[in-house]
Amino acid sequence: MVSTKRSQEPQSSRLSKAEIEDNFGDLHPPLSRSEALIEADRCYFCYDAPCTTACPTGIDIPGFIQKIRSDNIRGSAYTILRENIMGGMCARVCPTEVLCEEACVRNLHEEKPVSIGRLQRFATDPVFEQATQLFSRADASGRKVAVVGGGPAGLSCAHRLATLGHDVVVFNRDSKPGGLNEYGIAAYKTIDDFAQKEVDYILSIGGIEVRNDVAMGDDFTLQQLRDDYDAVFLGIGLAAVNELGMDGDDMTGVDNAIEYIAELRQADDKSALPVGRNVVVIGGGMTAIDIAVQSKRLGAERVDIVYRRGPDQMGASRYEQELAQTSGVTIHHWARPLRLHGGGKVTSIEFARTSFDDKGKLKATKDTFVLDADVVFKAIGQRLADDDVVDLKVQHGRIVVDDSQATSLADVWAGGDCVTGGDDLTVSAVQHGKVAAIAIDTYLRK
Amino acid sequence: MANLTSEYLGIRSPNPFWLASAPPTDKAYNVNRAFEAGWGGAVWKTLGEDPPIVNVNGPRYSTLHSNERRVIGFNNIELITDRPLQTNLDEIRQIKRDWPDRALVVSVMLPMDEQTWAKYIPMIEDTGADGLELNFGCPHGMSERGMGAAVGQVPEYIQMVAEWCKKVATVPVIVKLTPNVANIVPPAKAAKDGGADGVSLINTINSIMRVDYDTLTMYPTTDGMGTHGGYCGEAVKPIALNMVAEIARNPDTADLPLSGIGGITNWRDAVDFLALGASNVQVCTAAMVYGFKIIDDLVDGLSAFLDDKGMASVSALVGAAVPSVTDWQYLNLNYVEKAVIDQDLCISCGRCHIVCEDTSHQAITHTVNGERHFEVIDEECIGCNLCVCVCPVDGCITMRPVTDGIDARTGEKINTEKANWTTHPNNPMRKQG
Numbered sequence: 016m017v018s019t020k021r022s023q024e025p026q027s028s029r030l031s032k033a034e035i036e037d038n039f040g041d042l043h044p045p046l047s048r049s050e051a052l053i054e055a056d057r058c059y060f061c062y063d064a065p066c067t068t069a070c071p072t073g074i075d076i077p078g079f080i081q082k083i084r085s086d087n088i089r090g091s092a093y094t095i096l097r098e099n100i101m102g103g104m105c106a107r108v109c110p111t112e113v114l115c116e117e118a119c120v121r122n123l124h125e126e127k128p129v130s131i132g133r134l135q136r137f138a139t140d141p142v143f144e145q146a147t148q149l150f151s152r153a154d155a156s157g158r159k160v161a162v163v164g165g166g167p168a169g170l171s172c173a174h175r176l177a178t179l180g181h182d183v184v185v186f187n188r189d190s191k192p193g194g195l196n197e198y199g200i201a202a203y204k205t206i207d208d209f210a211q212k213e214v215d216y217i218l219s220i221g222g223i224e225v226r227n228d229v230a231m232g233d234d235f236t237l238q239q240l241r242d243d244y245d246a247v248f249l250g251i252g253l254a255a256v257n258e259l260g261m262d263g264d265d266m267t268g269v270d271n272a273i274e275y276i277a278e279l280r281q282a283d284d285k286s287a288l289p290v291g292r293n294v295v296v297i298g299g300g301m302t303a304i305d306i307a308v309q310s311k312r313l314g315a316e317r318v319d320i321v322y323r324r325g326p327d328q329m330g331a332s333r334y335e336q337e338l339a340q341t342s343g344v345t346i347h348h349w350a351r352p353l354r355l356h357g358g359g360k361v362t363s364i365e366f367a368r369t370s371f372d373d374k375g376k377l378k379a380t381k382d383t384f385v386l387d388a389d390v391v392f393k394a395i396g397q398r399l400a401d402d403d404v405v406d407l408k409v410q411h412g413r414i415v416v417d418d419s420q421a422t423s424l425a426d427v428w429a430g431g432d433c434v435t436g437g438d439d440l441t442v443s444a445v446q447h448g449k450v451a452a453i454a455i456d457t458y459l460r461k
Numbered sequence: 462m463a464n465l466t467s468e469y470l471g472i473r474s475p476n477p478f479w480l481a482s483a484p485p486t487d488k489a490y491n492v493n494r495a496f497e498a499g500w501g502g503a504v505w506k507t508l509g510e511d512p513p514i515v516n517v518n519g520p521r522y523s524t525l526h527s528n529e530r531r532v533i534g535f536n537n538i539e540l541i542t543d544r545p546l547q548t549n550l551d552e553i554r555q556i557k558r559d560w561p562d563r564a565l566v567v568s569v570m571l572p573m574d575e576q577t578w579a580k581y582i583p584m585i586e587d588t589g590a591d592g593l594e595l596n597f598g599c600p601h602g603m604s605e606r607g608m609g610a611a612v613g614q615v616p617e618y619i620q621m622v623a624e625w626c627k628k629v630a631t632v633p634v635i636v637k638l639t640p641n642v643a644n645i646v647p648p649a650k651a652a653k654d655g656g657a658d659g660v661s662l663i664n665t666i667n668s669i670m671r672v673d674y675d676t677l678t679m680y681p682t683t684d685g686m687g688t689h690g691g692y693c694g695e696a697v698k699p700i701a702l703n704m705v706a707e708i709a710r711n712p713d714t715a716d717l718p719l720s721g722i723g724g725i726t727n728w729r730d731a732v733d734f735l736a737l738g739a740s741n742v743q744v745c746t747a748a749m750v751y752g753f754k755i756i757d758d759l760v761d762g763l764s765a766f767l768d769d770k771g772m773a774s775v776s777a778l779v780g781a782a783v784p785s786v787t788d789w790q791y792l793n794l795n796y797v798e799k800a801v802i803d804q805d806l807c808i809s810c811g812r813c814h815i816v817c818e819d820t821s822h823q824a825i826t827h828t829v830n831g832e833r834h835f836e837v838i839d840e841e842c843i844g845c846n847l848c849v850c851v852c853p854v855d856g857c858i859t860m861r862p863v864t865d866g867i868d869a870r871t872g873e874k875i876n877t878e879k880a881n882w883t884t885h886p887n888n889p890m891r892k893q894g
Contacts, residue, residue: 049530056528059853062811063827084528123808124854 025268025289025390029314032286038312039285042203042338043107043133051137055083057129061120066131069118072099072446076115076131083138091138093149098449100174101167103143103213104196105442106136107204110301112334114442143212150220153180158459161186161244163231166194167441168250168431170217171448172455176248177222179456184244185223188230192218194252194431196441198277201305202285203312237406241426246455249414249422249429250448253397259297263355272296272306272394279309291390294318295364297352298394300330300439306392307344318344319386323351323369323377330439353383355391363387399433410435420451428455463767464774465760467501467564469741470633470658470718472591474501474564477775478731478759481661481722481743482506482568482594482637485753487542489552493559498753499760502564504661504743507541507596508549508585509570510577514540514603520681522749523670525696532750534696536668538688540602541570546584554588565589566635570596570608573618575625582629592632595622595657597648598639598664600691610664613639616651623655633658635720638704640666640697645704649714660708661720661743663701665691694746698724702737706786709738726755728762735775736782790883795876797863798844800824800837806857809833813848813858821847839869 030038046054058080066076074095082091095102109115111132119128142149158181162169165187173183191197196210218225231237231251240247256271258264268291282288290313296303299322311318322329325348326336339346350366357363364386367379398412408415408423413435420428430447432439437447467477479502480486480495487506495503516539525534542549557565567590571577585593596603597613604610612618619636626634636652638645640663652660667689673680679687701723708714721739725731726747734742747755763775772778802813802825814835817825824841825848826834837848844860852858865875883892 052528059810059812061809062815063833064811065809065833120808120810 025291027287027289029290029292029316030286032284035286035313039203039206039309041206042201043136045140046130046133046137048137051083051134054130054134055080057121058084059120065118065120066115066129069114070099071114071440071442072102072105072449074098074102074115074135079138080129080131080134083134088138088141089147089149092142092147095135095139096142096149099442099445100171100217100449101196101213101441101445102135103139103216104167104205104210105445106132106139107209108196108200109440109442110332110334113332143209143216146216146219148219150174150178152178152220152222155182156180156459158182158245159184160246160248160455160459161240162248162250163237163240164194164250164252164431164433165189165192165214165225165227166250166252166431166444167196168252168444168448168451169194169248170214170250171445172248172250172428172430172452173223173448174217174220175449175452176455177220179452181222181245181456181459183223185225186229186231186235186240187225187227188254190227192225192227194250198280199273199302199305200280200441201276201309202280203309232400237427241424245426245459247427248420248448248451248455249427249433250431250444251399251429252432254400255398256393257396257398259352259393259395261352261354263357263361266355266357266361267359268357268361268389269355269391269393272298272302272392273397275392276302276306276309279313285313288313290315291388292316293387294390294392295386295388296320296392296394298322298392298396299324299328300394300396301335303392303394304331304335304339304344306394307339308342310390310392311342311344315390317387319347320344321347321350321352321366321386323349325349350384351379353379356385361388361391364391397432404433413437416447418450419454420447421454426458463764463772465501465764465767467741467775469564469720470592470635472502472564472566472633473562474741475562476501476756476760477735477741477763478756479503479564479566479720479741479743480748481745482566482596483745483749484537484539485745485748487544489556492552492556492565495748495753495756496556496560496563499756500563500753501741502566502591504566504568504594505549505553505590507568507570507599508546508581509541510572510581511546513543513545516540516543517683519683523681523690525670525694532694532746534668534670534692535694535746535749536670536690536692537665538601538690541568541596541599546581550584550588553585553590557589557591564591566592566594568594568596568637570599570603573607573612573622578622578625579629582626586630586632590632592635592658593626593630594635594637594661595626596637596664597622598637598662600639600641600665600667601689610639610641613637613648613664614642616647619648619651620655623652623657627656635659635661637664637722638662639664640700640704640723645707646711646714649708649711649717653714653717657717659718659720659740661722662704662708663697663723665693666697666700668692693724694750695724695726695730698730698733702733705734705739706737706783709780709783710786725759726750728759728766731759731763732766732778735778736780737786738780738783740776740779791881793879793881794885795878795880797868797875798860799839799842799863799869800844800846800848800858801861802835802837802848802858803856804836806854807835808854808857809835810853811835812851812853816847816851821845842870 060077079091079094115131116128162185193210294310294315296307353365353367368382414429416434428451431444465476482504521539599609636657719739721734722743814825814827826836
């Protein structure tokens, strides 16, 4: 990040192609065999291991590490993927520092957990590189299931259903399957088109037909699917974006972070992407971090994240916050946007500092500050698109499900970001899809 | 500072650490480097008759590794020196001249023929070497030719050759023993009966390291075929310690001065050998794995240890632990210990629980009041020490002697009187009171 072009306008090529390529290299390069063996040796092979308990998909972590140790890499990959078919992506994007690695007993011994995420990648990479089929399908059940959504929840559900002998049609609103793995998530976490390699691997089990560019509401209805299929799984994510709810939301330069990230992920040449000089990001989740860091890596001169609460309340983990800070992003806590300045184009944004009032409610104070901005990214969350969920019981903007991911309709299950109890993690979405598939299988065999 | 000066069979050295007869002592160049590094002595690599033997031109060594490739065990198929006798004799003479304060002993292996021994021993002594070590230990190659371990496995041969040597030798004669025997005491006794001044042990153990998983041949091979080698390194230390202690505590051999060999890697290993009866120690594998510099830790680690113990010299340590070694039948069967887990140190890995649960006595909890918690159940604990063995945290699980009150497991009162198997009611052969 040296040759930043000093234009005030969003523009492309602030950095050279080579600089951008370097900035978007693998965030955590893969472990070499020696590194993996040494790291695997650090695992204590705990009984009833806390890491496994902490993993939303319940991967037998000591088991897969033991297999790395004995050079049984294919067995290790199977141990991972049989619980989490997206174990490859999760090895890259899971916030392991608040999941398995936080639970590692090594933290109590020497304050350095086993690098479970990187070991998981070491074990699974060869399977995707060599397209080794580790799964087989049960005898055909003659049943057909519709899966709406080609993201982690939907693909996980589809894969498990396919292995259980059912035929699946995935209705995907994007032009490629993968969901946020393909269109969200920072590029440096999943290089070399890994998301599509993983999709290809999942589909290679057979029995899964993917129909792209079709959206519920526009091209079909839930009721039609219920009529035409034996069961339905909804992994529809959160298609609508939250608004700031203030004047100027539609000014040039005020954009949705997830849309820009999707554009960035699909760009053949990242240096061709326009990037602002002074970028302000509003929000405190992973998307806020991802857009901030990527803007910086594309050559933005100054990137600020502004979040209305403190570091502990941020959706992004401490590790992610530090990643932003070490990438040159400034994080401002306890402030929320007051007004946008500029004519048709944003030039700056004014914030009010926040604090809790007597009742513990967050409120804006009179203390304000202004940040120059030629680009403002909104990363304040997504919500269900209203017409997606007619007929279904919804609470706090999420589809209500039970422990088996069953919705209020007897033949409809749901999982991923669109359901209650979701935590916006790929790994949780995969688990929802898996659990739903098992429940659907039981339902179909009754 | 404790005095590390060592005297073994009258051979003095500035410290009790000698390099064992092996590849590191095959040439003046190596021995010179060892002495520069600070080694107290060296046993020259075994000499034989001319023409010299030949070695294979492929792998001679193989290892048992940890995952981080730390060498745990080591195996070799190298034979005795493959250089002309006169070359070795000339170099030994020069080294002894250059390093008069260091111990220099020469290892020798010859056919089973008295005239041959009588011919070579004076030639070796003429170099000025301090002593002779008879190699009755090498288990590979030479043993096929009736030498090395082939001699060491037959006490009568040991005694006979020792007698031949003692007839002509004017310097101390050490017999190096093979561990590839059922009982180490008869060979040691034979060496003593043959007049040997001391014995050194152990030589290497017959071994095959592994197979090659691609070719499904043994590994390593020489052009597709392999042969067993001699095993050494850290992994063999416990075997060597037992053999040293057996000789040290047997009345027939207790007065035989011992030179301890087998897996010594750091000063603590040396303390093990010395305390169990060795007068000095010999090292090979650790030097071959790390180089000669390890002598620094051996010397000042041992020196600091002696200081801590208030021992003025190495000799004060020699044999200190021998009286604690006995036969199983004399162990006090009334003595009770229980494991205790220090909850402040416990990291909750659960390994103590699972090994006790799966393979022992179901004496460690896994859940207490719904919480993951590991606690010893005294009612079940037999004091076996398995949990201590597997716990990854040093000092977290310890054994606590139960010296009074009731043994929660048996419900019986602790009997403070000692009683062993020889008088136990379940022993049909018990001694009647």
